[in-house]
Amino acid sequence: MSIHHEILDRxxxxxxxxxxxxxRGATIRRALFVSEGLHAVLTSAKGDEAWERRVAELxxxxxxxxxxxxxxxxxxxxxxxxxxxxxxxxxxxxxxxxRVLGLFAWKDVFIATNHALREDLGGWESxxxxxxxxxxxxxxxxxxxxxxxxxxxxxxxxVTGALDGKYFKTAGRK
Amino acid sequence: MENTSKLPAVSDRDIFYYRQRSKNRLxxxxxxxxxxxxxxxxxxxxxxxECLRRDPALITRWLTAPSNLTLDTxxxxxxxxxxxxxxxxxxxxxxxxxxxxxxxxxxxLARVATIEPKERIQPKxxxxxxxxxxxxxxxHEIRAQ
Numbered sequence: 001m002s003i004h005h006e007i008l009d010r011x012x013x014x015x016x017x018x019x020x021x022x023x024r025g026a027t028i029r030r031a032l033f034v035s036e037g038l039h040a041v042l043t044s045a046k047g048d049e050a051w052e053r054r055v056a057e058l059x060x061x062x063x064x065x066x067x068x069x070x071x072x073x074x075x076x077x078x079x080x081x082x083x084x085x086x087x088x089x090x091x092x093x094x095x096x097x098x099r100v101l102g103l104f105a106w107k108d109v110f111i112a113t114n115h116a117l118r119e120d121l122g123g124w125e126s127x128x129x130x131x132x133x134x135x136x137x138x139x140x141x142x143x144x145x146x147x148x149x150x151x152x153x154x155x156x157x158x159v160t161g162a163l164d165g166k167y168f169k170t171a172g173r174k
Numbered sequence: 175m176e177n178t179s180k181l182p183a184v185s186d187r188d189i190f191y192y193r194q195r196s197k198n199r200l201x202x203x204x205x206x207x208x209x210x211x212x213x214x215x216x217x218x219x220x221x222x223x224e225c226l227r228r229d230p231a232l233i234t235r236w237l238t239a240p241s242n243l244t245l246d247t248x249x250x251x252x253x254x255x256x257x258x259x260x261x262x263x264x265x266x267x268x269x270x271x272x273x274x275x276x277x278x279x280x281x282x283l284a285r286v287a288t289i290e291p292k293e294r295i296q297p298k299x300x301x302x303x304x305x306x307x308x309x310x311x312x313x314h315e316i317r318a319q
Contacts, residue, residue: 004278004281007278008278008281008282008285011282018279018282020279021272022188022191023192023195023266024266024267024269024270025264025266025268025269025270025271025272025273026272027272027273027274027275028272028274028275028276028279029274029276030276031276031278031279046185046186046187049186052185052186052187052190053186053190055187056186056187056188056189056190056191056193056194057190057191057194059191060191060192060194060195060198061194061198063195063198064198064202066276068198068199068202069202069206070202070205070206070209072205072209074238074239092239106278108276109276109278163205163206163209164209164213
């Protein structure tokens with residue numbers, strides 16, 4: 001079985017959920033699948049205005065990966081260490097800022113494993129960051145072991161339409 | 175409040191979603207156009223800043239996040255690059271189907287379409303909200319679960 005079959009199987013089991021644009025007729029250039037936790041947020045019950053706004057903005061921001069012709073490094077970023085292959089999608093448009101972590105199963109196929117509020121994470125070498133990255137890797141193993149995620153620092157190998165830029169913070173430069 | 179309009183009511187979530195979607199699409203159009211021009215003509219943010227008599231840091235800020243843009247700054251940026259926005263209103267009913275779809279998603283949707291609802295594997299733990307969220311604290315609650 002290929003990892004594509006595994007993904008379809010996990011979707012069938014309700015362990016992963018595809019992000020499909022809410023807007024009718026929107027182009028689906030890339031595939032994004034979210035875990036149960038993130039799906040629960042995106043499909044949560046109606047809340048107050050602040051909640052509705054933030055969930056809607058997160059939803060629209062995730063759809064950028066699915067629909068946008070180009071992707072830039074202010075949106076998608078490889079977390080250190082690169083060999084762990086954990087990336088973040090940044091939903092920074094409004095407070096609270098949210099980071100969605102995940103790994104690439106294949107070019108243009110991203111598995112969003114977990115998420116965190118940026119304000120809870122601290123500096124980029126903090127214990128909290130290490131924890132959420134560990135959770136991302138553990139979730140990947142839970143879903144796809146023994147399949148490995150795509151590893152690489154060149155975004156063009158992983159995402160169609162990646163603009164030139166800095167997608168990875170090199171060690172020693174904070 | 176009862177909706178007496180000839181138009182169907184729109185939820186808050188849809189309102190906020192389409193606002194953000196609109197900002198994101200506009201931002202993508204701008205950043206990709208700037209990237210094309212940078213590659214084709216070697217134009218930098220500093221060139222734009224000098225052209226507009228602005229601080230280069232401001233140009234960087236404009237091109238960092240959709241929320242930093244206004245209609246005026248969009249016009250300024252494009253003018254400096256010798257361009258302007260061209261608007262077309264698209265009705266949802268005129269675009270019922272995506273004209274491009276990732277093959278994995280196409281397979282997934284084809285598979286779902288051929289399975290009777292009762293035959294689909296149900297999630298082990300379908301999501302059920304615990305309580306009606308009262309505030310933005312729900313983000314913290316769900317993250318902690």
